[in-house]
Structure formats: structure tokens, C-alpha cells
Amino acid sequence: MENKLKTSKNGSAGSKKAALDFSSGWNYDPSPESKDHIRLEKKYGLFINGEFVKPSSGKYFGTINPANEEHLAQVALAEEKDVNDAVKAARTAYNKVWSKMPAAERGKYLYRIARMIQERSRELAVIESMDGGKPIRESRDVDVPLAAAHFFYYAGWADKLDYAFPNRKVSPLGVAGQIIPWNFPLLMAAWKIAPALAAGNTVVLKPAETTPLTALKLAEIIRDAGLPPGVVNIITGAGKTGASIVNHKDINKIAFTGSTDVGKLIQRAVAGTDKKVTLELGGKAANIIFEDAPLDQAVEGIINGIFFNQGHVCCAGSRLFIQESVAAKVIRKLKARMESLIVGDPLDKNTDIGAINSKMQLEKIREYIGIGKNEGAEFYESSCSIPSKGYFCRPTLFLNASQSHRVVQEEIFGPVLTVQTFRTVEEVIEKANNTPYGLSAGVWTDKGSKIFNMMSKMRAGVVWANTFNKFDPTSPFGGYKESGYGREGGLHGLMGYVNLK
Template identity: 80%
Template sequence: MAKTKSKKNVAIKFDTDWKYDPAPESKDHIRLQESYDLFINGEFSKPSSGKYFETINPANEKKLAMVADANEKDVDRAVTSARTAYDKTWSKMPAKERGKYIYRIARIMQERARELAVIESMDGGKAIRESRDVDVPLAAAHFFYYAGWADKVKYAVPGASAKPLGVAGQIIPWNFPLLMAAWKIAPALAAGNTVVLKPAETTPLTALKLAEIIRDADLPPGVVNIITGAGATGAALVNHPGIDKIAFTGSTDVGKIIQKAIAGTNKKYTLELGGKAANIIFEDAAIDQAVEGIINGIFFNQGHVCCAGSRLFIQESVAKKVIRKLKDRMETLIVGDPLDKNTDIGAINSKMQLDKIKQYLKIGVNEGGEMFQTSCSVPSKGFWCKPTLFTNVSQSSRIVQEEIFGPVLAIQTFRTVEEVIEKANNIPYGLSGGVWTDKGSKIFKVTSALRAGVVWANTYNKFDPTSPFGGYKESGVGREGGLHGLMPYLEVEHN
């Protein structure tokens, strides 16, 4: 293998005389209302609670809009409207017609892509590069993909008949607000269900924009209802007797609460929960491309990604080299204004999340980990965390065992294939993983041995509507995406 000798005191200077000027994406075309109501039965209506809460821009802590706080009565209204729409319209409609509506949503999303991307970055803090190139196009792609399934559901399960379940209650997280709404709504509608969706309380704006799009697409009233609120609203939705299925994406803790709450009921459920993925670099990997894969794996969306490659395993023979390259690459990451087209890492989604990340940084240092953060400066207002890595950590460290959900990478080394498989699997999560090697046979051996729902080889964080996504163990139950993602919204009867 390659020599790892290197000269001392040799360093690349990334603080260059030639710098990039700010290149902010315009937000002049964005029209946000003072306040947003609940989208129930095809129109926006005031919450019976009369209460509203603030949603802010995490990059500058300024208020963007007030958003209605739905209580139990509102949830009941939304579920009733979804039930009526299911019974009277949506389930009676020819499947081909349902497909047309879903296509229409996809097309309007594409037409309003720029607006959606900018609002996503303002409300959630993610870099416009990502909301523009990943979140919004993928969200539209999900609607396009599942629109195609709408009139082909009976071919999805050969030899059996498949019927929709009824009303789906859907609760989504704050890390990919619009994309998660698409992952939830598109398959549910294609299978013939109606939905009540609750976006996260820190990032409700693009879901409310999606409500406008659904209204503009002339969907029959009540087929999609979007209600905003925090945990209590979610709990009311989960516990509502009129719900046939719960689809939840979020933390493992809340996932467990949901499982308990619906135990003994007829409600079906899919849960997409936390993760702590192993990203494994073998000595024969294409090193520079693997380094890029590590960067994408952990720093994509500020590390607010359930499938983030947050545990890095490097084979010992190349560990020094990879870590040096990784630190160099981290130095070139631009942290700052999410709306700047050159920004690589935006703002942490909320103060609560930033506090949690900071606490883990402290834990990491106290456990004896060696912390490296890049030399970038961060804005004084807003919530920010510099790209961070820890070396000198072990399998038993808390920052190795627990999901941080931030731009924090924990690095361990290994010697053999067997050792790394054992370490990679030795965790309560099993959502995703990555393997980097130039040798095809090693890819097959290691990917088959990893107990994780999604494993990437020589790439990371690749998503496609046709591909199923979901976890083992505490990472969840059920799959989303592809044909697999359609099944949890169908009642299949074998004839």
C-alpha cells in the first residue's frame, strides 16, 4: 500500500488572497403572509384554539410568520374532512383521475421551484445549493413517480387485490420539510388514501406553500389537510380514532411513544427514525473521492440527516492520510448565509438543536476525544456550528453511540474487514451505511453483512423516488420510496 510518509510543516493555505464575494439568491419574489391558518377541507381556516406561534429564520433569528396552533378540535375537523373526502370522492374516483391530480401537484411544484427553495432555506437554515438542487427537485420527482403508480396499483401485487386504507395521519420532521411532505403525501394519494399532515413546528412554511399548490391544483376538498402545531397536535393526530394509518418520521424517542400509543388499535404504521451510520473507508479506496463522500455523508444539510454517515471507520494503513485530507477539505467548506449560492453549510435548524449539539461536543471532549473544528468564522446572530470531527474516540463513547444530528463526525480506525463489520453493526440503529473500496468483491461482502436499510458503495446520500428507504432495529419500521413505499398504504388481500 501507499507510503504514508509526509513532510512536517507542509500545509496548504486555504485562506487565499482571492476570495469569493457574497452571491445571495434573491428573495424579492417571496411573498409570505403575516400569519398562516390551517388547511382543512380545501381552504385555510382559523384554529379553534385561536393561538398562533412564531416561525423564525434560524440564520438571523428574525420572525418570518405566525402559524396556527391546531388543538384536538382542529385535528378532529381535519380528520373528519379527510374521512368525508375519502368516502365520497377520492376512493370513488377512477384511479387514472387520481393520478392526474398528483401529476398536477408535481408540475406546479416545478413551476414554483425557486420560490419553494428560497422559503425552505429561510425557514430551515439549509444552504440554497441544497434546497435548490436536492430538496425541491426530489420532492417533485416523488410526486411524478407515485402519480405513475396511481392507475397501476392492481399490478403492484400480482394475484392479489389491493385497496387503500382510508385516512393517513402523517407527521414529518424539520430536516427536509418539503421533501418529507412529498415522501408522505405522494404514495398515500397514489394508493387512494386521504391524508392529514402535520409539519414540524420549526419549519411549517413550505408545507403551507404545498397546501396552496394543492388548492391551486384543484384537488377535491379534504383529500389533503395540512395542520400545524407542536407535539400536542401530533399526539392528538396519533390518538384520533378516525385515523387508519400513522406515518411518522422523526426521533426514535417519539417513535417509541407512538408505538405505545397505538398498541392495541387497528392503526397501521410506518416509522422512520434515527440513525448512526457507519461510513467505512478501506485502504484500497479511491481516497480523494472517499474524502468527498465523507464530507457529503456528514455535512450534507448541517448533518441534520437521519442517514448521515456520522461514524467514520478508516482502515489504519490510510488513517493519517485520510484525516489530513479530510481536514483540508473541511477548511474549504463555506459556512454562513443559507441564501448565498456559495454556502456549503447553513444554519443549525433551531436553538434547541444547537444546544443539543453543543452538549455532545462537551461530552466528546470530556470523554477524551480530540476535537477539530475548522477555522471559519460564523455570524454572530443565528444558530451555527462549525464543521467538527473527533478522533481518539472509541466504540463505547457516547458521541459514537448516540445520534447527534449535527455536523459532527466521530472517527475510529480498524484493521480487518471482520472487525469493521462487527463495529459497524454494534449499535442500536440500522438505517444506512457506506462502503468505499476499489474492489467489487469487497463491496458485496461488506454491504451484505451490514445490518442497515440503505447501504451505499463508493457514494453517499443518493436518493431516488424509485428506491426504498428505511431502517433496521431502532431506526424504524417499514419502507418509503419505490414499490415498497406504496405497500404500507394498501390493504392487500390474497385471493
């Protein structure tokens, strides 16, 4: 084997210290996850009233693998009539079955769904990576287990709701319309469906148009679990389908995860109605590194913060703030670590960064990279190779960025990190909070009192201290300011699905 580990040759005293070169000497053999066991239909109908049905219009659209642009399946396009059918099914199921069922029995169905997700976890992980482009390591170790855990967690709440809200009488809202994004397709479906059902509501859910497959697989699981027909309806389509859900007169609750722009449209659309709304919108999180932080761990946190799931994460740590005294060191370590990231086939178990979810999103990221260069921030990208086919983007930095840069202010939703420095605690608090968003923040320091100060000063719904991008069913998640309102996960996640009297 060719050995080109340059540091061992050139690292002797007196010679110029060479950068670690991982890519030429240490080649990983391909380690692709098998997809032989995956069963995908050619065509998927709409999951309404417990069965897959043809769309009323007869129209279908294709979903592709963003890593190689190969067609995966045809998916039904739901139009207004289909939305009506789905809502009608949900309403009937609510009135006749779900609201009358003893709560403990409701919970048992959720436990069943959790178990069946676990049983089919490998299949779900592979399809998630194929349809959405995320590395199999993440879909296997994060998305799918967390989705199962969400159902398992909320299953137990079904018959314990009276303990969640002291001195209140808890009742369900009715039919919930739920619209979810393409970055965590199965996990977001779980975040939405599990608390809604536990609280006694029925559901009409629409997955994103680029990533419908795992939601449809979840529909199979829901059917196989014997959930009464109509309790969960899953319909596929694009923005227009979503609008029909939002505007439907017989829906009591809208839960939306997606962009802030669409969130505002939804808030306006339901203004004259009694619909309850929760919005989980965009973010532009500050990830703050103090000079007394454990720097190597912090660098791992920076990498995880922005490159996890190709940066398609609303709570991504996309604005890095480094205290001036350690900036040069952190940036050097960060660049070295970026060089070691493997960008490529999402199904390869060694892949760190998979495919950008869609051509449209890749173009948006490229546009922002162009904007960043024009604004005058210093552009830096990993020298890694990327596949010639499919949608890929190298991990990218904008160094010496300033507050007024659009790449600092606006959500890019890709593997692009802006880097700023600061001197004082006061200064970084100002800069970190100076954004319309407020979803998450990261703080790195070894000093406990500083952590608690920063924690209380960050105007954000989730603060990760000496860690980043951690999620758990028991842990409430959601934003301040224009990052939306309402929480998902934990006890607080029930609040959006109940009436309190």
C-alpha cells in the same frame, strides 16, 4: 487583490510543506439568492377541507429564520378540535370522492401537483432555506426537485397498483395521519403525501413546528391544483398536535419520520388499535473507508455524508471508520477539505453548511460536543468563521473515538463526525453493526467482491457503496432495528399505504 496563496510561496523543495490555505487568499464574493420574489403572509391558518381556516383556539406561533433569528410568519396552532375537523374532512373526502374516483384520475392530480412544484421551485427553495437554514444549493438542487419527482413518480402508480403486489387485491387504508420532521420539510411532505394519495388514501399532515412554511406553500399548490377539498389537510402545531393525530380514533394509518424516542411512544400509543404504522427514525451510520478505496472520492463522500444539511440527516454518515494503513492520510485530506467548507448565510449560493435548524438543536449539538470532549476523544473543528448572529456550528471531528463513547453511540443530528480506525474486514463489520440503529451505511473500496460482502453484512436499510446520501423517488428508503420499519420510495413505499387481500 491581496494574494496569499501560501503553497505557491512555500511549496518549493526542501521547505516544510504548507497546508493549503483557501480561506485567506481565495475569498468568494457574497452571492445571495434574491428573496424579493417571495410572498409570505403575515399569518397562516390551517389547511382544512381545501381552505385556510383560523385555528379554533385563535392561537398562533411564530416561525423564524435560524440564520438571523428574524421572524418570518405567524402560524396557526392546531388543537384537538382542529385535528378532529381535519380528520373529518379527510374521512368525508375519502368516502365521497377519493375512493370512488377512477385511479387514473387520482394520478392526474398528482401529476398536476408535481408540475406546480416545478413551476414554483425557486420560491419553494428560497423559503425552505429561510425557514430551515439549509443552504440554497441544497434546497434548490436536492429538496425541491426531489419533492416534485416524488409526486411525479407516485402519480404513475395510482392506476397500476395491481402490478405492484402479485396475486393480491389492493385497497387503500383510509385516512393517513402523517407527522414529519424539520430536516427536509417539503421533501418529507412529498414522501408522505404522494404514495398515500396514489394508493387512494386521504391525508392529515403535520409539519414540524420550526419549519411549517413550505408545507403551507404546498397546501397552496394543492388548493390551486384543484385537488378535491379534504383529500389533503395540512395542520401546524407542535408535539401535542402530533399526539392528537396519533391518538385519533378515525385515523387508519400513522406515518412518522423523526426521533427513535418519539417513534417508540407512537408504537406504544397505537398498540391497542388497528392503525397501521410506518416509522422512519434515527440513525448512526457507519461510513467505512478501506485502504484500496479511491481516497479523494471517499473524502468527498465523508464530507457529503456528515455535513450535508448541517448533519441534520437521519441517515448521515456520522461514524467514520478508516482502515489503519490509510488513516493518517485520509484524516489529513479530510481536515484540508473541511477547511474549504463555507459556513454561513443559507441563501448564499456559495454556502456549504447553513444554519442549525433551531436554538434547541444547536444547544443539543453543543452539549454533545462537550460530552465528546469529556469522554476523551480528540476534538477538532474547522477554523472557519461563522456569523455572529443566528445558529451556526463549525464542522467538527472527534478523532480516536471508541465504541463506548456516547458521541459514537448516540445520534447527534449535527455536523459532528466521530472517527475510528480498524484493521480487518471482520472487525469493522462488528463495529459498524454494533448499534441499535440500522438506517444506512457507506462502504468505500475499489474491490467489487468486497463491496458485495460489506453490502450483505451491513444491518442497514440503505447501503451506499462508493457514494453517500443519494436519494431517489424510485429507491426504497428505511431502517432496520431501531431505525424504524416500513419503506418510503419505490414500489416498496406503496406497501405502507395499502391493504392486501
